[in-house]
Amino acid sequence: MYVAVKGGEKAIRNAHKLMERDRRGDRTVPELELKQIAEQLYLSVSRVMSEGSLYDLELAALAIKQARGDLIEAIFLLRAYRTTLPRFGYSEPIDTAAMLVRRRISATYKDLPGGQLLGPTYDYTHRLLDFKLAADGELPEPEKGAYDPDADIPRVTDLLNAEGMMEPDPETPQDAEIGDLTREPLAFPADRDVRLQNLARGDEGFLLALGYSTQRGFGGSHPFAGEIRHGEVEVEFFVEELGFAVPLGTMTVTECQMINQFKGSTVAPPQFTRGYGLAPGQSERKVMSMALVDRALRCRELGEEATAPAQDEEFVLSHSDNVQATGFVEHLKLPHYVDFQAELELVRRMNKDWHSKEANTAQAEEAAQ
Amino acid sequence: MTGQDTDMFSEHYNFAYLDEQTKRMIRRAILKAIAVPGYQVPFASREMPMPYGWGTGGVQVTAAVIGSDDVLKMIDQGSDDTTNAVALRGFFIKTTGVKATTKTSQATIIQTRHRIPEEPLTENQTLVYQVPIPEPLRKLEPRETETRKMHALEEYGLMHVKLYEDIAKYGEIATTYAYPVLVNDRYVMDPSPIPKFDNPKMHEMAALQLFGAGREKRIYAVPPYTKVESLDFQDYPFEIQRFEEPCALCGAENVYLDEVILDDKGGRMYVCSDSDYCEERREQGHLGHMAANPIAEPENSGPRA
16 A cells, blocks of 8 residues: 555554563663662652652652653653542641751751751762772762751741741641642643642753743842752641541652742832742752742742743743653654645645746846846 | 453553543533533643643543444544554553444544544544644734633634735635634634645534543534634635545545655655545545556555455
């Protein structure tokens, strides 16, 4: 037959088999185990859990393995899986002030209650390729210090708040329904709960670029990294039948509270305002970018003029989702020959008209001479 | 796909993949869409196991309406054999076990991308369109907040200005596919990127037409026997594409044709975009001028299983 795609079914099957073979690579090299990915590529796993909206290390590791390390493909796999899961209910809000902190830094105070705790970070490392790692990678165990479970590590924003210099956390009425983008389509104008959910699922690279743009003057918001903390929090679920909340387990999160200068407007006094970022796992770049964009998107509420891309709610929220973006960009690979044929016919006709008009004009000019 | 595949699937997933709650949510959106022809109903589109932009809207609509007695036809660019049509058909066979067909007349549900079959549809059929951008005004106004207002106020001046400017600039309306229509004298609607050749088929169609846009989270519908007019002006009436030659394989005229390039010396042939229609005509003995041409029939072809 004439159509090149006849026999498509067989071709598709074979293409997938070839992909599987390539995914496995050289069979003399040991296969990756999910544990290795979860343990040794934890930052990839964090990103996939965050943008895939599913807190499950093992499934995220599986998705990364299946996607050959393509994190957006892995995020897509995890999303497509999570959407089939039954929804039992919503957990209680997590309390990051009660976090079992592994890392906590503030750029606004030299020292503060609870102290600066560097924790696991690439900050201040020299970015030199470590050839030891290529050879064997055996590491000495780090020294262990005493752990004080009662250590009080208050949030920086709460400290500032006590002084009245920080806008208070917004009051949420008890019966307020929190929006859920996985259950309701996005509508504009979007409230902050929905915006934050969108940003939490949003592409790290997209948010990074937008956050960066606010620093370079496109909607400047004069940010300080008030606090970044990373560690484990308890997740609780309120059980109607029991009448109280029961712990479901712990999850690791990273939180960023940006503090932004604000000169005041007709609706709010001069004080510091917040941008907020939270993501599962260890995702510092993501939560910092998220906090910058969150603050930029609050322009309407704070009476600021929206002039920059990062302040444009519809622009930001409609394009942040990398599963949507990659699907639509890559759909251009699908056949479009029906539409192309329609365009071809039109352009051919218009092209012919243009040339005959040109020829007529040239003739007329010659005749005039 | 084997029966065993279907069994394995049904252990882990619901019939037609989506859970019943989700199907109910989608059916409600569909009912609302049918009640307000041409109006885009927002719905909580799910992540599907195929990418956004690859038919997730159509797949969700089909999954919400399909039953075990249905017979499904899946086409892309008019053909049952295009790669994505093959993949989506495989998905429904695996998740529902329903019977699939390539014959337009035998299908109860036809899911399509970019075409309407040449054979007229009947009251017993549902045509499900895959829609990339449901908003006909989107290219003129990128903001959803604005376009929703324009629909609410029936303010379509912008669209008419665009069509007028086309005429002023090019001497004709330079839109060849996704040509906007007015449904039931009320809503301007995007017919999805079908060639404008197919627009007249939508008017008073006996079959129910459902449109699903997964990434944009919108469903809309044209109920059977509903007025669908392509936008135009009295002095510049709407016209469809015309082809100068008939299908090279089946000799059909007044059908939409694909151009196939045969060599690098400008050789080309035109063949029916609707592959089922073309095959049926050839079975009935209609032959085009290149039907027996060896160039058009490479060795590896063969009758379709």
